[in-house]
Amino acid sequence: MTDLVVDRKRTEMPGSVRVVRGSRIRFGGIARFVFIGLYCAFLLLPLYWMAVTSIKSQDDQLSDPPVWFPKDPTSVNYADALNRFNGWKGLENSLIIAFTTTFLAVALGTAAAYSMARYRTGKHLAFWFLSQRMMPGIAVIIPIFLLYSRYSEEWFGFGLIDTRTGLVLLYTVFALPFTVWMMYAYFRQMPPELEEAALVDGCSRFQALAKVAWPLAAPGIVSAAAFAFIFSWTEFLFAQVLARDHAVTAPVALAGMITFFQGNLYGQASALTMVTLIPAILLGMLVQRHLVRGLTLGAVQG
Amino acid sequence: MRRRRRPSAASSWVDRHIGWLLVSPAVLVVLALTIFPLAFSLWVAFVQYDFTLGPEHPWVGLDNFRENWRDPVWRSSLWRTAWFSVTMVSVELLLGLTLALAMLRPFRGRRVLMTMFVVPLFISPVVVGGFFDLFMRRPYGVMNTLASWVWPGTVTINFSNDSPWLYIVLITADVWQWTPFMFVILLAGLAAIPDTLYEAADLDGAKPRQSFFFVTLPLLLPIILIAVTFRLIDAVKLFDIIFTLTRGGPGTDTYTTSYYLYQQGFEFFHLGQGTAGAWMFLIMISFISFWLVRRLLKPVEENTL
Numbered sequence: 185m186t187d188l189v190v191d192r193k194r195t196e197m198p199g200s201v202r203v204v205r206g207s208r209i210r211f212g213g214i215a216r217f218v219f220i221g222l223y224c225a226f227l228l229l230p231l232y233w234m235a236v237t238s239i240k241s242q243d244d245q246l247s248d249p250p251v252w253f254p255k256d257p258t259s260v261n262y263a264d265a266l267n268r269f270n271g272w273k274g275l276e277n278s279l280i281i282a283f284t285t286t287f288l289a290v291a292l293g294t295a296a297a298y299s300m301a302r303y304r305t306g307k308h309l310a311f312w313f314l315s316q317r318m319m320p321g322i323a324v325i326i327p328i329f330l331l332y333s334r335y336s337e338e339w340f341g342f343g344l345i346d347t348r349t350g351l352v353l354l355y356t357v358f359a360l361p362f363t364v365w366m367m368y369a370y371f372r373q374m375p376p377e378l379e380e381a382a383l384v385d386g387c388s389r390f391q392a393l394a395k396v397a398w399p400l401a402a403p404g405i406v407s408a409a410a411f412a413f414i415f416s417w418t419e420f421l422f423a424q425v426l427a428r429d430h431a432v433t434a435p436v437a438l439a440g441m442i443t444f445f446q447g448n449l450y451g452q453a454s455a456l457t458m459v460t461l462i463p464a465i466l467l468g469m470l471v472q473r474h475l476v477r478g479l480t481l482g483a484v485q486g
Numbered sequence: 487m488r489r490r491r492r493p494s495a496a497s498s499w500v501d502r503h504i505g506w507l508l509v510s511p512a513v514l515v516v517l518a519l520t521i522f523p524l525a526f527s528l529w530v531a532f533v534q535y536d537f538t539l540g541p542e543h544p545w546v547g548l549d550n551f552r553e554n555w556r557d558p559v560w561r562s563s564l565w566r567t568a569w570f571s572v573t574m575v576s577v578e579l580l581l582g583l584t585l586a587l588a589m590l591r592p593f594r595g596r597r598v599l600m601t602m603f604v605v606p607l608f609i610s611p612v613v614v615g616g617f618f619d620l621f622m623r624r625p626y627g628v629m630n631t632l633a634s635w636v637w638p639g640t641v642t643i644n645f646s647n648d649s650p651w652l653y654i655v656l657i658t659a660d661v662w663q664w665t666p667f668m669f670v671i672l673l674a675g676l677a678a679i680p681d682t683l684y685e686a687a688d689l690d691g692a693k694p695r696q697s698f699f700f701v702t703l704p705l706l707l708p709i710i711l712i713a714v715t716f717r718l719i720d721a722v723k724l725f726d727i728i729f730t731l732t733r734g735g736p737g738t739d740t741y742t743t744s745y746y747l748y749q750q751g752f753e754f755f756h757l758g759q760g761t762a763g764a765w766m767f768l769i770m771i772s773f774i775s776f777w778l779v780r781r782l783l784k785p786v787e788e789n790t791l
Contacts, residue, residue: 303505323764442616464608
C-alpha cells in the first residue's frame with residue numbers, strides 16, 4: 185500500500201481540480217497487481233497468437249497440437265498480404281481516410297460543441313447528434329449505396345462510390361456524435377471566466393474561441409481525435425459495401441483474407457493486422473497521456 | 487493606451503451570430519448525408535422492395551413490419567441482442583472499472599501498460615472475430631489446449647457448436663475488444679475526483695469501502711453513464727464479430743438483430759422487410775437511450791457566455 189510513490193505532476197488535471205494521492209479505495213497491493221497481471225495475460229494471449237501466426241508457415245498454422253513458436257519463422261505472409269492481397273493499397277487508403285476524417289470530425293465537432301456549451305444552441309442538438317449513432321447501419325446502407333453510385337452522379341455530376349472522399353464524408357458523419365459529445369462535456373466543465381476576460385479585453389467572440397478556449401481544450405481535443413481515428417481505422421460494414429476496389433480499406437482487405445473462399449488465410453491476415461498495429465501503437469504512445477486527461481468529459485465536479 | 491479596433495460590419499455580424507455559425511457546419515454535414523438515406527429507407531419500409539420479386543415497388547403498408555413480427559427468428563434475435571449487449575457491457579464495465587482502480591496510482595511500467603491496454607481498440611472487429619474463430623476451432627484451436635492446462639484431463643469442447651461455450655466465446659471476444667474503452671474513460675473519471683473529498687471522508691472516519699461507495703461511485707456515476715450509453719448503443723448493433731466468428735450459426739443460434747437484418751437485406755434481398763425491421767429496432771433503441779441520456783444531461787451546471 186504505502187510503497188507506491190505518487191507522482192503529482194503526471195496526474196494533474198488541466199484547468200480545474202488538483203488530483204490524486206492518498207486514500208482512494210484501498211485496492212490492496214498484491215490483489216491489485218495480480219489483477220493487472222491476469223488482465224495482461226487475457227489481453228496478450230490473442231495478440232501473441234496473431235503475432236506468432238504471422239510468421240508461421242502454412243503447415244504450422246493449423247496443426248494439432250498447436251505450435252507455440254514456429255521452428256522456421258517466415259516472412260512470406262507479410263510479403264503475400266501486402267503485395268497480393270491489397271495490403272499496401274488498403275493501408276494507404278486507411279491512413280489517408282482516417283487522418284482526413286479525424287481532422288474534419290475534430291474541426292467541425294469542436295466548433296459545434298463549443299457553440300452548444302456556450303451559446304445555448306445546446307441540449308436538443310446534443311440528443312440529435314447522439315441519435316445519429318443509433319441507426320443500425322443496415323438500414324441506411326442501401327440508400328447510401330444508391331446515393332453514392334447513382335444519384336450523386338445524376339444530381340451533382342460526380343460519383344462517390346468506391347472513392348476515398350465518399351468514405352471520408354460518411355465517416356465524418358459517424359464520428360461526429362462522439363466528438364461532439366466529448367467536447368460538449370469538456371467545454372461545459374471549463375470555467376468561462378477566461379473567455380469573458382478575453383472579450384472584455386476586446387477580443388471578438390471568435391478570437392475568444394480560437395485564442396483562449398481551443399488551446400485550453402487541447403487535451404480534450406486530443407482524446408476526441410484519437411477516438412475519431414480509431415473509429416475510421418476499424419470500420420468495416422460501410423467500407424465493405426462502398427469501397428470494393430479503388431478505395432479498399434485495411435479492414436476490408438483483412439475480412440477478404442479471413443473469409444477467403446478457398447479457406448481462411450490466417451497467416452496473411454495476421455501479418456496485415458500486425459502492420460495495422462504500427463500506427464496504432466505509435467499513436468497510442470503519442471496521445472496516451474492526453475487520452476486519459478482529456479476524457480473526463482466534464483462530468484465530475486467536486 | 488491601447489485602442490480598440492472598430493470591428494467591420496462583417497465581423498460584427500459574424501460575432502452576433504457566432505453560436506449558429508459554429509454549430510451549422512457540423513449540422514449541415516450530418517443532414518446532407520442522412521436526410522436522403524433516412525427518407526429513402528422510410529419509403530422502402532412501406533413498399534415491396536425485393537430483388538427476388540422484380541423491379542416494381544408497390545405500396546404494401548405495414549406488411550413489412552408484420553412480416554418481421556411474425557418471424558420467430560426476428561423475435562429470438564431481439565432477445566439475444568438484449569441479453570448479449572447487457573452481459574457484454576456489464577462485464578466490460580466491471581472489468582474496466584476494476585482495472586481503472588488498479589491502474590489509478592502510478593507505478594513503474596504504468597505508461598507501457600497503458601499503451602498496451604488500448605491496442606485492442608485499434609484492431610478491426612472483423613479481425614477480432616476471425617481470430618477468436620481460429621482459437622476455438624477443433625482440433626487445432628488453442629483454447630482446448632489452454633483449458634486442458636487448468637482443467638484435469640484432456641478437454642475437447644466443441645466451442646463452435648455447444649451452446650453455452652459459443653456464447654461465452656462471442657462475449658469474450660467483445661469484452662476483449664471493448665474493455666479498454668471503458669477502462670480509459672473510467673480512469674479519466676477517477677483521476678478527476680479531487681483529493682480533498684477523500685481526506686474529508688477520512689476525517690469523518692470512513693472506511694475504504696465506505697469512501698468507495700459514498701464518494702467514488704456517486705461522483706463517477708455520470709461518467710459511468712456516458713460510457714455505458716455509448717457502449718450500449720454500439721453493442722446492440724453487434725455485427726462485425728458475428729460476421730467473422732460464427733456467421734450467425736449454428737443455425738440461427740447467434741443471430742443478433744443487426745445480423746438478422748443483414749441476412750434479410752443482403753442474402754435474401756428482402757430489402758423492404760430488412761429496412762422495416764431496422765426502423766422498428768431504431769425506435770426501440772431510441773426509447774432506451776433517450777431515457778439514459780435524459781439522466782445524463784441533468785447534473786451539470788450551465789457555463790454559458
